[in-house]
Amino acid sequence: MADTFIPENESQTRDSVAWALNAGAGLRIQGHASKAGLGTPTTATHGIDLSRLDGIISYAPEELVLTAQAGAPIAEIDALLRQHRQHLAFEPPDWGPHFGADRNRGTLGGVISCNASGPRRFTAGAARDHFLGFSAINGRGEIFKAGGRVVKNVTGYDLPKLFAGAYGRLGILTKVTVKTLPAPMDSATLVLRHLDDAAALAQLRKAASGTLELSGLAHLPACIAGAAQTLFRLEGPIAAVTERHARLKQALQGIGSCQSLGAEAASGLWRQVRDADFFTDDAMPLWRISVPPQNGAAVAARIGSHKYYFDWAGGLIWLLSNDADRVRQSVADTGGHATLFRAPDAMRRANPVFEPQPAALAALEERVRKAFDPAGIFNPTAA
DSSP: OOEEESSHHHHHHHHHHHHHHTTOOOOOSSSSSSSTTTTSBBBOOOEEEEEEEEOEEEEEGGTEEEEEETTTTTHHHHHHHHHHHOOOOOOOOGGGGGGGGOTOOOOOHHHHHHOOHHHHHHHHHGGGEEEEEEEEEEEEEEEEEEEOSOOOOOOOOHHEEEEEEEETTSSSEEEEEEEEEEEEEEEEEEEEEEHHHHHHHHHHHHHHTTSOEEEEEEEEHHHSSOOOOEEEEEEEEEHHHHHHHHHHHHHHTTTTTEEEEOOHHHHHHHHHHHHHHHGGTTOOEEEEEEEOOGGHHHHHHHHHHHHEEGGGGGGGEEEOOOOOHHHHHHTTTTTTTTEEEOOOOHHHHSSSSSSOOOHHHHHHHHHHHHOTTTTTTOOBOOO
């Protein structure tokens, strides 16, 4: 890479984009490079580093809204929210160690750009559901704004939804506004042991469709945990968690060995589930697969990975596999999608990183991208 621009503010970021546009140069967009190996490898000759756009601009706990620069570290935002007993309910994961970065290097802009969401996703929604508004720079070198500070903001197209998960290919986020929510007063985790995948996921789906309001439903097969563990998490007011915990424990009696985890052990285990920590020491390609929960066990069995686990009651599968064709074929008939989350550059160039789209949808996506970045300067990839 020839040069990396390190702007200090939004105006300098715009100037960097204007230079790239005039020079016909591609820009690789990054914050603290905690997701540097995620997505299709870019052909950009220059980089733009947003790590100095790292301030928290405003936070109104009483209004449940926070605005920060895109390079603001999630760790700092979490620390501020904890002071007011609030949190980001979508549970942003820390994927840095998968790509050679230290922990706690992820930024708000990076999380939103990848629509990265943790175990609470199936009940609290994804990152995009908490993304209220932003300021950004498009591929014409123009600063523009979208959304606002409130949930109901009617300004035409819902651009926050469009930018969340765009992986920086529509524009450079400079400021981000997100919804915050009260953090749960209490949490409890129950573990069922020794269930096979199909039985475990059946119990998780049953719990998800019930009235106990679970906030975490995961299954760790024996290849991950030594002895299979099926995890159920409850969160909320202390009295409500106590009552729901007793009801859940009663409902699980006779199904398998059931145990309540201590707060520290449970917190550590859910962090591992959130961040896919079970795979950070494995060199094999890692896949992140989303399928209808009822298909989770069958898809994992078809792929035949030696190491995998389930989140979102079976709707999310993390697994290791060198066989891209087998993964794609196993997911094809389910309506799900598979992302090659981590792999060597050569494999990510030779195989689609994201689920291949129907021709009409791919053409629509390309038209949208060109509307924001006509010259294709943001995170360009090989044709």
